[in-house]
Amino acid sequence: MRAGQYLTNPAARERSWAAFLISVPGAANGRAIPELLRAPCRALCQPPDAPTGHRLSRFLHALPAGARILELGCGNGMDAARMLQLGFDTDATDGTPEMVAEARKRIDHRARLLRFEDIDAEAAYDGVWASASLLHVPAQDLPDILGRIHRALRPGGLFVASYKASHGEGRDHLGRYYNYPTIDGLERAYRVAGWIDPHLEAVMGSGFDALPTQWLWVTGRRPPA
Secondary structure, three states: OOHHHHHHOHHHHHHHHHHHHHHOOOOOOOOOOOHHHHHHHHHHOOOOOOOOHHHHHHHHHOOOOOOEEEEEOOOOOHHHHHHHHOOOEEEEEEOOHHHHHHHHHHHHHHEEEOOHHHOOOOOOEEEEEEOOOHHHOOHHHHHHHHHHHHHHEEEEEEEEEEEEOOOOOEEOOOOOEEOOOOHHHHHHHHHHOOOOOOEEEEEEEOOOOOOOEEEEEEEEEOOOO
């Protein structure tokens, strides 16, 4: 998606806002989001036109029917709703209470609060979907979170995540923290966490700030037993 298309793409606006809320100090720890942020959230978290397009479809197509999926950073639940519609056993989670509340408007009680550092499942999921959510994990903590995800997958399980690429962690002009990995640095973080031969794909897109952005999509599988 080109930067100019961002303004007319409600799905992109909503998901970027979800990521923005996660990055707000205090949000990930369950503290209240100021009313200043709630108003834009209400305005932007309306039903979007579609879930996350062909990448979500490709992820789901690679899983067995009825697979158990953990979604990290479910936002307003648009991707989770698609998974549920197709018959997948979906555990939709978000680290921000405000976004869990929004997701529950679409998928009821199926959305729950879960911070990345609290992932403690063992061989419980066939797939993990993390679209534009792990990009806010502090760079030094990313290998630990990736290791937790690895342990949460069943043997042969599939993991897909996306990140904003750059030259190392920092903040954008809106003050939001990103881990901004390089391709080599991100691949190294995955390998440290136990992932073998993760596949990285770089594509151009945009985000909440409507600026051209290089996105890194990473696909990994836990080795079969």
